[in-house]
Amino acid sequence: MILYHGSNIFGIKTLEPRLADHERPYIYMSTLEIVAGFYMVNGVEKPYYWFPYGFGKDGIPEYDELYPDALREVSEGRRGCIYVVEAEEKDVIPFKNIPCARLATAAMEVKDCIEIPDCFEWLSEQEKKGVFRLRRFEDKSEKEMNWWHNRILSYIDEKNFIATPDCSYAEFVKLKFPEVWEKYEKICAERQKTEDLR
Numbered sequence: 001m002i003l004y005h006g007s008n009i010f011g012i013k014t015l016e017p018r019l020a021d022h023e024r025p026y027i028y029m030s031t032l033e034i035v036a037g038f039y040m041v042n043g044v045e046k047p048y049y050w051f052p053y054g055f056g057k058d059g060i061p062e063y064d065e066l067y068p069d070a071l072r073e074v075s076e077g078r079r080g081c082i083y084v085v086e087a088e089e090k091d092v093i094p095f096k097n098i099p100c101a102r103l104a105t106a107a108m109e110v111k112d113c114i115e116i117p118d119c120f121e122w123l124s125e126q127e128k129k130g131v132f133r134l135r136r137f138e139d140k141s142e143k144e145m146n147w148w149h150n151r152i153l154s155y156i157d158e159k160n161f162i163a164t165p166d167c168s169y170a171e172f173v174k175l176k177f178p179e180v181w182e183k184y185e186k187i188c189a190e191r192q193k194t195e196d197l198r
Contacts, residue, residue, distance in 0.1 A: 004036030040080025
């Protein structure tokens with residue numbers, strides 16, 4: 001099968017497993033070129049990630065903007081590349097939460113590299129072709145934004161970012177979603193009060 005891996009690092013000949021936010025190192029790949037393309041640009045500094053996408057009922061990838069001009073902000077003027085690899089089904093692991101994702105635990109040889117001079121221009125072209133849908137911030141309902149805010153809140157609580165408020169992800173949330181961070185601080189303060197009373 002043909003698989004794709006998006007990156008902003010050029011010149012890779014062999015993809016190596018890397019530790020992300022899972023327990024062991026993996027190579028993260030996709031059966032869909034566009035999904036790999038989302039990973040060329042990250043809104044948050046590593047080791048954290050910001051790729052707010054999902055899939056419509058028809059299976060088409062959808063990128064959600066959660067603040068104005070979010071996709072342009074993370075991708076305009078940035079170079080990226082999509083690495084192409086060939087793999088046997090037995091050499092990869094399906095990823096339960098993302099149907100098109102495949103993980104590998106062993107190094108994989110790069111067969112080709114698609115260089116993207118401007119990621120925003122490329123993504124815009126893909127959107128016009130109908131390869132993915134851009135769900136713009138200004139079209140979001142209050143209900144949708146509440147759902148996303150609760151998801152962000154759940155993640156920062158799970159990762160206990162109150163203990164590392166200066167890390168890149170916490171700083172990103174404070175900048176882009178200050179109301180979520182304020183709610184999180186209140187939850188943490190209430191939790192601490194409850195523990196102090198025990």
